[in-house]
Every structure is written in structure tokens, then in C-alpha cells.
Amino acid sequence: AQSVTQLGSHVSVSEGALVLLRCNYSSSVPPYLFWYVQYPNQGLQLLLKYTTGATLVKGINGFEAEFKKSETSFHLTKPSAHMSDAAEYFCAVSDNFGNEKLTFGTGTRLTIIP
């Protein structure tokens, strides 16, 4: 069984500050890892994903995440927060043996302080 834990249901950062959203996963098989973003009253859209290869993954809007197998982590970062980054962020995992189903974390709401 797979699971995802997102530490911190709410995170606030000042505009221009570093954004760090934490995600740890549990999987009995090599995982595929994803970060999705949800803006108010909208569906989810993919920010970035890790499958195989390079462990540092770059996504849209200046976000990136690093897969650390030894720490079972896939934290999301952005060097400088922008007001438009205010949203809810979900980490998700699927296995790489033909199971396309995503298991989501509980989400982190990011607030940007002007």
C-alpha cells in the first residue's frame, strides 16, 4: 500500500521568501511522485513529477522538487514566493507497475504575505 504525508496543512511565507512544502511517502515499490496545485474553485493541475532519472525535477511557475530515496521525501520548493502562488498544493504517489491510480496527501494551503 502507498501513502503520502504532507507536513503542515497551512504554510505562510512572505512575498519574495523561500517556499518549502514537505512531502514524505511510503511505498513498497519504486514510486512515481507528483505535485499538483489547486487554485480556488478550480480543479487540480500538474506542477511537476518524478518518474526515473534525475532526482531534481523542475516544474512550472519556478517550482522544483527533489526525490530523496533515503529520506522517502519529495519536498517542493520555490526560491522566491509570488502572490500568485497562493493556492493549495497536493503531493501524490503512484506505483510504476501499471497502476495509474494516484494516492494523494491531505494538502497544504500556501498563503503569501504581502
Add this chain to the structure above:
Amino acid sequence: NAGVTQTPKFQVLKTGQSMTLQCAQDMNHNSMYWYRQDPGMGLRLIYYSASEGTTDKGEVPNGYNVSRLNKREFSLRLESAAPSQTSVYFCASSDRSRDRGGTEAFFGQGTRLTVV
């Protein structure tokens, strides 16, 4: 290109009423999903369909039924709505064959359902 379209966007039901949530995708994806989103619980899978003609239960299937009408459409039915089914429902689709590993799911805008 509309992507994933859900109808309706909002619905209020009385306890015991039935309704069907509709979902259609125009990306020729094989797999389709229904999730529910509740505060503090993230998204939980209700049902999914790996291909036309097949459906399978997810994490929280009780109280729901689904129909994969054709490759494009995947509907979710509540036979007798309960207040515990008040939630935001999302339909999604994906196609592993189009990705070199790590299937990206595309989501609809959601249906906000309130059961009173």
C-alpha cells in the same frame, strides 16, 4: 480543447434523493477516475475505470455507483444521497500509454454537492 468537463458545477440534494454526476473527456484517454475532496482529507478515490467497459472500486466506494458509458464518458451516481456525501467531486482522466512513465491525470473543474 475542453479537456475534462463535469456537469453540474453545483447541486443541492435532499437526503434520500438520487442524482448522476456527468463527466466527459476529449483527450482519448483510456483511464478515468472519480475523486471526492473533503477539508483536511485531500482527494480520495471513489471509483476508477482503466478502460472502456471496466470499473473498479477505490478507497471510498460505498453509496456510489459508476458507469463507463463509452471511452469519453464516466458517470457517478448517488442512489440515495446522505449528508456524509456532501463534498466536492472531481473527475479525472489519464492515459499511461501517452506518458513515458508517471501518468499525469487531468482534472475537471469539480462539482460542489450539498446534501441537506
